[in-house]
Amino acid sequence: MNYRFYNARILTMQTTDILEGELWVQDDKILYVGAGGDVAAICQKLSIESILWDREIDCQGNLLLPGFKNAHTHSAMTFLRSYADDLPLQDWLTKQVFPMEAKLDGEMIYHLTKLAVLEYLTSGITAVFDMYLTPETTAQACVEMGMRCVQVSGVSGQEGFEASLAKMEERYHTLNQLDPLHSYFIGFHAEYTCSKALLEQVAVMAHKYQAPVFTHLSETKAEVEGCMERYGISPVKLLDSLGMFDYGGGGYHCVWLDAEDMEIFRKRNLTAVTNPGSNTKLASGFAPISEYLKRGINVAIGTDGPASNNCLDMFREMFLVTGLAKLKEQDAAAVDALEVLKMATVNGSLAMNLPDTDVLAAGKQADLIMIDLHQPNMQPLNNIPKNLVYSGSKQNVKMTMIRGKILYENGAFTKAYDVEEIYRKANEIIGSLR
Amino acid sequence: MNYRFYNARILTMQTTDILEGELWVQDDKILYVGAGGDVAAICQKLSIESILWDREIDCQGNLLLPGFKNAHTHSAMTFLRSYADDLPLQDWLTKQVFPMEAKLDGEMIYHLTKLAVLEYLTSGITAVFDMYLTPETTAQACVEMGMRCVQVSGVSGQEGFEASLAKMEERYHTLNQLDPLHSYFIGFHAEYTCSKALLEQVAVMAHKYQAPVFTHLSETKAEVEGCMERYGISPVKLLDSLGMFDYGGGGYHCVWLDAEDMEIFRKRNLTAVTNPGSNTKLASGFAPISEYLKRGINVAIGTDGPASNNCLDMFREMFLVTGLAKLKEQDAAAVDALEVLKMATVNGSLAMNLPDTDVLAAGKQADLIMIDLHQPNMQPLNNIPKNLVYSGSKQNVKMTMIRGKILYENGAFTKAYDVEEIYRKANEIIGSLR
Numbered sequence: 080m081n082y083r084f085y086n087a088r089i090l091t092m093q094t095t096d097i098l099e100g101e102l103w104v105q106d107d108k109i110l111y112v113g114a115g116g117d118v119a120a121i122c123q124k125l126s127i128e129s130i131l132w133d134r135e136i137d138c139q140g141n142l143l144l145p146g147f148k149n150a151h152t153h154s155a156m157t158f159l160r161s162y163a164d165d166l167p168l169q170d171w172l173t174k175q176v177f178p179m180e181a182k183l184d185g186e187m188i189y190h191l192t193k194l195a196v197l198e199y200l201t202s203g204i205t206a207v208f209d210m211y212l213t214p215e216t217t218a219q220a221c222v223e224m225g226m227r228c229v230q231v232s233g234v235s236g237q238e239g240f241e242a243s244l245a246k247m248e249e250r251y252h253t254l255n256q257l258d259p260l261h262s263y264f265i266g267f268h269a270e271y272t273c274s275k276a277l278l279e280q281v282a283v284m285a286h287k288y289q290a291p292v293f294t295h296l297s298e299t300k301a302e303v304e305g306c307m308e309r310y311g312i313s314p315v316k317l318l319d320s321l322g323m324f325d326y327g328g329g330g331y332h333c334v335w336l337d338a339e340d341m342e343i344f345r346k347r348n349l350t351a352v353t354n355p356g357s358n359t360k361l362a363s364g365f366a367p368i369s370e371y372l373k374r375g376i377n378v379a380i381g382t383d384g385p386a387s388n389n390c391l392d393m394f395r396e397m398f399l400v401t402g403l404a405k406l407k408e409q410d411a412a413a414v415d416a417l418e419v420l421k422m423a424t425v426n427g428s429l430a431m432n433l434p435d436t437d438v439l440a441a442g443k444q445a446d447l448i449m450i451d452l453h454q455p456n457m458q459p460l461n462n463i464p465k466n467l468v469y470s471g472s473k474q475n476v477k478m479t480m481i482r483g484k485i486l487y488e489n490g491a492f493t494k495a496y497d498v499e500e501i502y503r504k505a506n507e508i509i510g511s512l513r
Numbered sequence: 514m515n516y517r518f519y520n521a522r523i524l525t526m527q528t529t530d531i532l533e534g535e536l537w538v539q540d541d542k543i544l545y546v547g548a549g550g551d552v553a554a555i556c557q558k559l560s561i562e563s564i565l566w567d568r569e570i571d572c573q574g575n576l577l578l579p580g581f582k583n584a585h586t587h588s589a590m591t592f593l594r595s596y597a598d599d600l601p602l603q604d605w606l607t608k609q610v611f612p613m614e615a616k617l618d619g620e621m622i623y624h625l626t627k628l629a630v631l632e633y634l635t636s637g638i639t640a641v642f643d644m645y646l647t648p649e650t651t652a653q654a655c656v657e658m659g660m661r662c663v664q665v666s667g668v669s670g671q672e673g674f675e676a677s678l679a680k681m682e683e684r685y686h687t688l689n690q691l692d693p694l695h696s697y698f699i700g701f702h703a704e705y706t707c708s709k710a711l712l713e714q715v716a717v718m719a720h721k722y723q724a725p726v727f728t729h730l731s732e733t734k735a736e737v738e739g740c741m742e743r744y745g746i747s748p749v750k751l752l753d754s755l756g757m758f759d760y761g762g763g764g765y766h767c768v769w770l771d772a773e774d775m776e777i778f779r780k781r782n783l784t785a786v787t788n789p790g791s792n793t794k795l796a797s798g799f800a801p802i803s804e805y806l807k808r809g810i811n812v813a814i815g816t817d818g819p820a821s822n823n824c825l826d827m828f829r830e831m832f833l834v835t836g837l838a839k840l841k842e843q844d845a846a847a848v849d850a851l852e853v854l855k856m857a858t859v860n861g862s863l864a865m866n867l868p869d870t871d872v873l874a875a876g877k878q879a880d881l882i883m884i885d886l887h888q889p890n891m892q893p894l895n896n897i898p899k900n901l902v903y904s905g906s907k908q909n910v911k912m913t914m915i916r917g918k919i920l921y922e923n924g925a926f927t928k929a930y931d932v933e934e935i936y937r938k939a940n941e942i943i944g945s946l947r
Contacts, residue, residue: 157892161899165835165849197889201908359836360903362845390890390904395832401599402793406837411796415599453933455631456824456907458591459940465595469794470824473890474635474907474924490908490924499887506893 080133080483081105082445085115087138088452088463091439092145092424095417095464102143104445105130107259107483112439141477142450142463145439146205147393148427150352151331151381153211154195154220155188158509159386168299168361176386182512185213190504192220197501198391199226200487203448203476208293208352208381208431210266214250222258224496225484227446229431230254230261231293235268236277244280251288260482262432266328269295270314271302282321289326291432293352294318296330299363303335315340324349329430331381332357333371334364341367341374350377350430353422355399356390357383365407368400368414379427380419394471397423401468416468449478514567514917515539516879519549521572522886522897525873526579526858529851529898536577537564538879541693541917546873575911576884576897579873580639581827582861584786585765585815587645588629588654589622592943593820602733602795610820616946619647624938626654631935632825633660634921637882637910642727642786642815642865644700644765648684656692658930659918661880663865664688664695665727669702670711678714685722694916696866700762703729704748705736716755723760725866727786728752730764733797737769749774758783763864765815766791767805768798775801775808784811784864787856789833790824791817799841802834802848813861814853828905831857835902850902883912 082104089098091112101115110130111121122129163175183191188211199207206227211217214230221228232247247265254263265288267273267281285292297303297314306314315336318324324343329350336344336351344351353366371378380400382391397419404414428437435444452460456470467475479487486493516538523532525546535549544564545555556563597609617625622645633641640661645651648664655662666681681699688697699722701707701715719726731737731748740748749770752758758777763784770778770785778785787800805812814834816825831853838848862871869878886894890904901909913921920927 157889159895160893161896161903164896164899164903165846168845171845194889194892201889356836359840360845362839362843362847364843365840385904388903389900390906392890392904392906395829395906398829402790403840405796406793406799409796409798411602411605411794412599413796453936455591455628455635455936456826458628458936459594459943461593461943462595462598465598466823469595469598469822470819470826472824472826472828472907474910476908498889502887502889502892509893509895 081130082483083118083132083135084138084143085135086140088140088142089439090142090144090464092421093438093440095420097463102439102447103130104480104483107445109439109441109443109445111441138449139453141452143439143447144450145424145437146446146448146479146481147203147423148379148431148433148436149199149204149207149382149391149393150350150379150427150430151354151383152195152207152209152391153384154207154209154217155183155191155211156384156386157191157194157505158512160389162386162509164389171361179512180212183212185216187508188213189216189220190501190508192217193224193501194505195385195391196221196224196226197492197496197498200479200492201473201476202392202394203479204391204393205446205448205479205481206427206431206433206436214254214263218254218257218261222260225260225481225486227260227433227436227481229264229433231264231266233266233268234277234281235272236274237268237272244284248284264293265290266293269302270306270317278318278323279321282323285323285326291326291328292323293328294330296333297335297340298332300335313337313340315343319343319347329377332363332366334358334366336367341370341376344371344376345374348377350379350426352379352381352430353400354381354383355403356388356396359399359403360389361387365403367407368404369408372414372418377426377429378422379430380422392473393423394473397468397471416465419468420464445480445483447480448476450475451477515564516917517552517566517569518572518577519569520574522574522576523873524576524578524898526855527872527874529854531897536873536881538914538917539564541879543873543875543877543879545875572883573887575886577873577881578884579858579871580880580882580913580915581637581857582813582865582867582870583633583638583641583816583825583827584784584813584861584864585788585817586629586641586643586825587818588641588643588651589617589625589645590818590820591625591628591939592946594823596820596943598823605795613946614646617646619650621942622647623650623654624935624942626651627658627935628939629819629825630655630658630660631926631930631932634913634926635907635910636826636828637913638825638827639880639882639913639915640861640865640867640870648688648697652688652691652695656694659694659915659920661694661867661870661915663698663867665698665700667700667702668711668715669706670708671702671706678718682718698727699724700727703736704740704751712752712755712757716757719757719760725760725762726757727762728764730767731769731774732766734769747771747774749777753777753781763811766797766800768792768800770801775804775810778805778810779808782811784813784860786813786815786864787834788815788817789837790822790830793833793837794823795821799837801841802838803842806848806852811860811863812856813864814856826907827857828907831902831905850899853902854898879914879917881914882910884909885911
């Protein structure tokens with residue numbers, strides 16, 4: 080399909096200046112981003128004779144920008160949304176989450192992932208970095224629905240999460256070949272759920288494939304203290320000492336890093352994926368975002384799973400990234416909103432190895448969203464990027480396109496989805512598990 | 514107009530249980546809330562022969578609840594949204610906000626308030642507690658648009674804010690008679706912008722009318738320290754010692770209260786209006802919400818003005834009320850979501866002296882909203898009230914009704930508004946002030 084978006088404001092994220100003009104999509108790619116007006120003249124510039132449009136969309140001055148990259152989630156945990164809130168963290172995990180997860184099967188995860196995909200689209204999220212129990216069925220749900228998905232192994236010593244390294248290696252091959260929308264990373268659940276032997280084997284795998292590794296890392300103070308007791312050093316130092324990060328990667332949460340940990344992140348070009356909604360709701364603490372930025376560490380943003388957040392909303396996360404930094408530093412100038420927009424787009428693409436989705440430019444993948452500026456919370460137009468971070472909400476997402484396909488527009492999903500059936504299934508599954 | 518809402522889920526806020534049934538509106542009031550089905554049987558129960566519906570609305574299982582009460586705002590500050598963010602607090606106030614406010618006139622405030630009203634409606638806010646420079650034109654904008662508005666005097670020693678107590682007293686009469694949608698409270702800007710003599714005179718006025726008083730109170734640590742330097746006691750103790758709160762009232766922000774201050778709040782039945790979005794963005798700190806609840810202090814929620822937030826979104830505020838408490842207490846169980854829903858509805862009505870708007874019940878004002886549960890972030894339906902607080906967003910607001918009038922429905926405003934003209938005016942005003 081070929082789309083022409085005209086009368087658009089465009090935030091390419093190559094800069095944070097707003098361009099006025101148009102954007103053309105041909106099949107899965109962006110063909111043109113630039114000044115608007117004379118289609119024939121643009122065709123000439125592109126050395127094409129003409130182009131047959133499937134749709135020409137008058138953006139009415141609304142904003143196009145790259146879709147948001149949700150750099151840490153557990154999509155299928157939708158079934159536990161608002162199932163057990165306002166509980167102490169350990170009770171929540173051990174009495175509510177783990178027993179319920181033990182009952183899940185791959186088919187359930189397929190259906191529950193679909194519910195998450197719907198929500199991603201309403202929030203302008205065009206790619207997710209997912210870790211969960213049955214990667215095959217998560218991949219199936221995402222690919223069927225047209226959602227871009229990078230999965231990471233959650234191997235651990237615990238039951239449920241894929242227990243075998245051989246299985247991870249097999250998936251590294253099969254799930255990286257599945258579909259252009261899907262890829263798969265080496266990873267593990269967390270230091271505290273793996274034996275040292277297992278961690279060493281994961282590091283060997285990273286070396287074998289010269290691959291980056293991601294994991295839950297220094298999410299809670301208790302986690303870091305536990306590692307100190309077990310090994311006498313922090314999780315980041317332990318993993319680095321095993322050669323885990325010799326080919327890059329990074330951590331999810333990264334709330335409790337010390338200066339030496341950060342130095343390792345800088346040196347190894349690791350990404351700190353921050354999850355402020357989850358860290359707030361579970362009282363895990365404040366990630367030192369200002370410190371990461373000062374050191375030039377790549378920071379990306381994730382929602383975490385919907386059991387611990389409880390929503391999959393990049394607008395909430397963006398506000399919290401800068402808001403919590405301001406509170407932590409007691410400085411209203413901490414972490415500029417423009418940095419936050421970069422985290423939610425470009426930096427996520429870098430972390431997830433999706434370089435063709437980072438900015439809006441000719442040749443890049445057509446993963447983009449339209450923001451409705453004709454809404455009161457976007458007015459007046461003093462500063463559109465800051466409006467997005469400080470005032471934006473799901474209600475502003477007018478369109479979400481992934482790989483050149485419009486999956487959500489004007490509050491409605493593509494007709495390819497049976498939305499009510501997805502809701503029905505999710506309720507049936509949680510009903511059957513209670 | 515008479516409306517019948519059927520096939521509804523109803524959260525009356527008399528309890529937090531969900532009722533399945535219907536709700537009838539006659540003119541400005543709720544006529545019936547209860548089990549659904551047989552209209553004739555309900556009519557008989559109500560001792561009426563029959564009723565002629567203007568509209569019968571199939572709620573399709575969606576949720577009705579009382580509209581949110583925004584218990585602290587400066588509506589017209591929309592013009593400064595995203596005008597000057599990511600600045601230290603004092604620079605922001607003295608170099609950006611004050612010089613721009615000095616250029617405002619009543620007509621501008623009229624137009625800028627209208628923009629805020631649009632945004633309130635998208636967030637399900639049906640009443641606001643406003644303090645700003647020209648109460649007459651704020652009232653005019655709200656009444657014209659059908660927004661319920663309680664204004665509070667912002668008298669202070671500073672230029673701009675109404676400098677004369679005589680004027681406040683005059684407004685106390687005129688603006689309390691203006692319209693059923695409008696009322697006016699005695700108040701003042703803040704301790705730090707008023708002389709002691711002025712504060713004493715406000716207290717005299719409170720006694721004369723046996724009236725509650727509201728003010729900005731202990732928002733920042735610096736404010737409390739300044740008062741300690743000037744008077745040797747905290748702002749709350751100073752004001753109480755002047756008899757300011759002998760007839761009730763309360764404070765906006767209330768971030769830095771000590772145990773003695775809280776004891777005064779408890780004894781005088783004062784309301785602490787919390788503004789977590791603003792306190793986050795301006796790095797003012799964490800209000801001690803758990804402490805307030807333990808003492809039985811009435812806590813309500815406000816957005817503060819859009820220059821310091823930057824949006825007027827009760828969903829963001831609700832998440833932050835409990836989220837910041839969880840972070841402050843390092844306890845994921847702090848401040849239950851159901852308490853937060855009460856703050857956003859019932860407690861706000863109590864603070865604003867709007868007892869007819871607190872819950873959904875026969876005889877109450879028809880100030881209510883419909884929440885779209887057929888959205889992915891509201892599914893599955895494990896716990897609807899917790900979904901609202903932890904996962905809800907503006908995109909879930911399907912309808913906003915004030916005094917029996919539907920002002921916003923399915924993403925569109927009532928045709929009585931010229932929405933694009935309101936946007937144009939707001940942009941023109943900020944353009945002219947630069």
